[in-house]
Amino acid sequence: MLVEKKDPGLGQPAQERLTIEGIKELRAKAGKLYAPTASYSDSDMFKSPQAYGKPKAKRWDHLLSQESKAREACVLKLAAKHLKKPGLISLGGGLPSAENFPIDSLTMHVPTPPRFTEAETAASGQDVRIGKYDVARGENGGVYDLSIAMNYGQSVGSAQLLRWVTEHTELVHRGLPYSDWRCALTIGSTGALEQALRMFCDRARNDAILTEEYSFSTALETTAPLGIKVFGVKMDGQGLLPGDMDEILSSWDEKARGARKPTVLYTVPSGQNPTGATQSEQRRRDIYAVCQKHDVFILEDEPYYFLQMQPYTGPNTPAVPSPATVEEFLDGLVPSLLTMDVDGRVMRLDSFSKVVVPGSRIGWITASEQIVERYIRHAECCSQGPSGISQILMYKLVDETWGHEGYLKWLMHLRLEYTRRRDTILAACEKHLPRDIVSWVPPAAGMFLWLKVDHTKHPQASSKSILEIEEAIFNTCIDKGVLAIRGSWFRAERDHAPSGLFFRTTFAAASEAAMDAAIERFGAAVRENFAATA
């Protein structure tokens, strides 16, 4: 996997990059954050001065759907501007009084960086306490409390967590090439994807999107009912092939395809689900160039971005030294499409699901001001933003308790956890799988290993379809006690016959001993199916 990083800042001098120290200075200068119940906030309140020395993003009016263009600002939220008037008494918003919130305090026990394991958390973790009136009383940090978190909030998210997310985004994607980027919290990337699709695609316009030929099944199930057609782009071990994408778009025949030329690419650049493929920096640049050429907007879905692992060196070889500092860790990450996005044609989807907990139902998007504004207008009429309870716990953890450095150390810890798990499944594959039939690319990121089964070697290859062989192997797997997911379930174009035979396995969930047994069973199932029957 190519993970070298030459110039993530696109020519920007290194000294201009925002650092953890720089964030501390900015916060000190800004003074204590005052953000009471349902406060308005946006990323511009938290971006560094460096972020503004670039041109603005392009406008996307010509791509927006009828639905998105029709959204107007919430009339009650407009009235909120009067709340700033000193001495004004509001009989306006129907917000319950915090005195009627029956949770008085919350305390969570969390690890102290860098001692992140469960045993270390039990031994040296800390209790983080959150009271109802911490802001008024100046207690427990005095910035965010239950009276705020448990009431209604803004759909963009609380100012407290939005500040952290904005800073984190600037820290990681150093030097975004346009100035008017913003973040907004989401209820997770599945919901954010649905909103994005409704923002850019119209059933009535006969819109279509492009994605990897094998793609996240829930994303496909989100797209289809909206009347949006999905077309798959061929892949190799580094994921989506820009040449094939260019070819598809250059030769687009609306009539033959039954859909308008796609204006949206949905891609998972790192540890793609289901293939585990990670796009190299050059691959990303090439994909971006094709999107520029055909004026395609990019939905960059990156739940596994921070699950980029140590390079795989093979069994019984010395491990590559892990990053020694958070700077080294950040330098080692493949640059995001966001860092290459001179046009502002990327909406990046981040999520806490894979790197903290899925049950928080919190993620965030980063995109141009225009796109984020349209997104928030929609969120005000559907999710209204993520759970305030989740937000305050996440804020207390990643901001007040860990800080940016502690959080990056947590990600470095996870990197090694996932490296170990990946190496375990790869060792099991090398031990148990028939190498003449089953092949794989060691994943550089994520939680999936994509196993390619050479169906041409099957004794009934000429009479049985790939789907039939796949189903037979799947059933034998279940009989033998292992669940691996059928590759055909991920086809972007479900009505087309698959070109190959694949199974998706994950190394995220099962214990390491169980993974070895599971791969052994999978190998036995393949061998049984490929044995010439008498």
Next chain:
Amino acid sequence: MLVEKKDPGLGQPAQERLTIEGIKELRAKAGKLYAPTASYSDSDMFKSPQAYGKPKAKRWDHLLSQESKAREACVLKLAAKHLKKPGLISLGGGLPSAENFPIDSLTMHVPTPPRFTEAETAASGQDVRIGKYDVARGENGGVYDLSIAMNYGQSVGSAQLLRWVTEHTELVHRGLPYSDWRCALTIGSTGALEQALRMFCDRARNDAILTEEYSFSTALETTAPLGIKVFGVKMDGQGLLPGDMDEILSSWDEKARGARKPTVLYTVPSGQNPTGATQSEQRRRDIYAVCQKHDVFILEDEPYYFLQMQPYTGPNTPAVPSPATVEEFLDGLVPSLLTMDVDGRVMRLDSFSKVVVPGSRIGWITASEQIVERYIRHAECCSQGPSGISQILMYKLVDETWGHEGYLKWLMHLRLEYTRRRDTILAACEKHLPRDIVSWVPPAAGMFLWLKVDHTKHPQASSKSILEIEEAIFNTCIDKGVLAIRGSWFRAERDHAPSGLFFRTTFAAASEAAMDAAIERFGAAVRENFAATA
């Protein structure tokens, strides 16, 4: 306000109704709930045997949108059925391992029923502790823990909270008239409404809905961008007028109206936003009959249902004795449309926002199996259900700590809190408002007082429009230091001139002293505007 309740069970003998004791017996019989990470569950697992002795709901295929009909089951969730096989090792779902969840335990401090005030909570509240592995370790109840709540879950909600919600629904809406009703958790009623609109309405079909002539502005803003037209039904002090609704539907002219005859009614029966009107039992029966006559599906949005207050008796009169028992409390509630729903044509939207905390972002719907199934198929591709962190806190509070009886006592406590607040604002109105110009109906539920200003008495009534007078009063109010919301912002048909001049005020948020001052300022603003200028 008519809040008498004659026969909420529709003729069902009282002994068949589910009681709190009955729930305890059912739970004892069912044994300890076992619902590990991402368990499937549905209300049928938790309904009482009494719930099944009724006919099934009607089918609604003829009303469903193209989008809703196209939804298919999630392919990865289908694979989950194999997980039941003993000894099977899953390399299937990409669920992170709980060992990588950095929150080890949560503790919340909550009141002990019936001592619910903040002072009582501080003095006699209890600490509720939640560990990561409580289920495996048999600790802290052993039914629901952080390893489950912080991982992915089912979109219908966790079995633990769904059980409570199902039981609560059966307890409150005693004797639903059809058997195949179900509940599903939501991320709040705004999101649930958007999903419902996408389920029943099609832009391409030129669909329309009916609602109160003054309606919740966010609901209107949710509807409009979907290309769904909204038509308002006239109201009186008891809300929507069934006669006007019948008249609108009977005389529907698709061409003149520019939309198909409405197939959906969106209504807030109790403490309607913005008018504060509460439909009596007879009013609800009459509305239901009109919906049957015209085959209209009902979205019953009831965030304020449990904010039904004590009857208003006027200033300096003895208070009506409050309900002595939870049974008396339940008997005093106006029956829901759900209890009248022989066809299964109601989707009821409930929410914890107004009665526990808005920041949980948890509510639930109740409807027929067909409708709930379509709803969940959509939720799997957008919200994926509410935050697991919110779910476990809410479960621990309302189920394990309070139980059904404790929760009903909490609602009884809130009833008196809101009664006191309402009586405060009404006393202020009687003291400070010019009764010859401003009039109101004392609200029987909710958090809003709707003030009608007689614009015909304005000195420039013949030359100024209602909107102009409304704007002038609003601005004077801001000058004098009070924010009251302009009635015209809630018009269902925004392009039509309003028929009257109204302001919405809330008694939920401001302190009781501030409310008196605010109403005094409002009165002064009205007087100033209505004073004949020389």
